[in-house]
Amino acid sequence: MTLPVKGLVFVQDFIIRLKSSLPVALGSGLSARRYFWVGLFLSTALLVQQSIGWRWTLLTGLQDDDTYKLATGFGLLAFVLYQWRFSVKRAQGEQRKAATMMGRHKLFGTLLPLFFFFHSQTLGYGYQEIFSLTLLLAFLTGLLNFQIVQIHKPWYRPVWISAHVGLSMMLLLLMVYHVYLDYAFK
Numbered sequence: 001m002t003l004p005v006k007g008l009v010f011v012q013d014f015i016i017r018l019k020s021s022l023p024v025a026l027g028s029g030l031s032a033r034r035y036f037w038v039g040l041f042l043s044t045a046l047l048v049q050q051s052i053g054w055r056w057t058l059l060t061g062l063q064d065d066d067t068y069k070l071a072t073g074f075g076l077l078a079f080v081l082y083q084w085r086f087s088v089k090r091a092q093g094e095q096r097k098a099a100t101m102m103g104r105h106k107l108f109g110t111l112l113p114l115f116f117f118f119h120s121q122t123l124g125y126g127y128q129e130i131f132s133l134t135l136l137l138a139f140l141t142g143l144l145n146f147q148i149v150q151i152h153k154p155w156y157r158p159v160w161i162s163a164h165v166g167l168s169m170m171l172l173l174l175m176v177y178h179v180y181l182d183y184a185f186k
């Protein structure tokens with residue numbers, strides 16, 4: 001086999017392997033504990049960054065640009081809507097799909113502090129701070145789900161899901177307000 005053909009076969013083989021391993025990685029590939037540790041690491045890193053006031057100069061430059069803010073804002077919007085899609089699918093009775101989506105819900109949810117950081121390096125002031133904290137609390141309740149916090153009491157799961165879904169609803173309302181304030185008056 002000539003060298004370019006060999007190279008092509010290698011690339012094809014790689015794509016086939018990637019295609020078959022991606023659903024596993026995005027699905028239930030990671031254990032509940034791994035999500036927890038990754039999420040804990042990212043949220044602690046964000047907390048430390050906020051407390052010491054460290055800024056990534058390159059990102060600060062990008063964040064001064066309105067188009068960048070808009071693009072990453074829409075990224076966050078898509079992210080939150082995707083997290084909600086899981087709930088919608090379940091309500092529609094798509095149990096099989098909902099199981100795959102649960103894995104992705106946890107995977108994307110765990111990466112949330114990173115998405116946030118690329119949109120804003122501060123929690124903001126006033127309502128923006130409440131908004132950012134709501135996002136982080138929705139994230140933290142998600143992280144401390146019943147697979148991690150093993151409280152075997154009948155009240156625990158209803159209290160947990162009410163807190164997680166309640167914060168997620170508040171997030172949607174604050175997001176509408178954020179977009180409205182930023183655009184309606186400009």
Ligand code: HEM
Binds near residue numbers: 069121128131135175
């Ligand atoms: C969960 C979702 C979101 C969170 C937690 C969030 C949070 C924030 C925060 C804390 C700031 C202040 C940044 C600073 O002071 O440097 C900010 C600014 C901004 N956001 Fe968002 N945002 C979200 C979604 C969105 C969406 C959906 C859009 C628009 C499509 C958007 C557009 C903007 C713009 C244009 C700014 C700059 C103007 C300003 O500081 O008010 N954001 N965001």
Ligand code: HEM
Binds near residue numbers: 088110140168
């Ligand atoms: C801002 C981010 C998040 C949002 C907006 C969000 C939203 C939601 C919503 C609306 C539900 C309800 C689904 C339903 O039963 O109808 C849900 C369930 C759930 N979420 Fe999240 N979530 C987020 C982050 C996370 C994270 C980071 C994790 C864990 C790593 C997580 C774990 C779970 C689990 C395990 C359930 C299923 C509860 C059950 O089986 O009854 N979530 N989430």
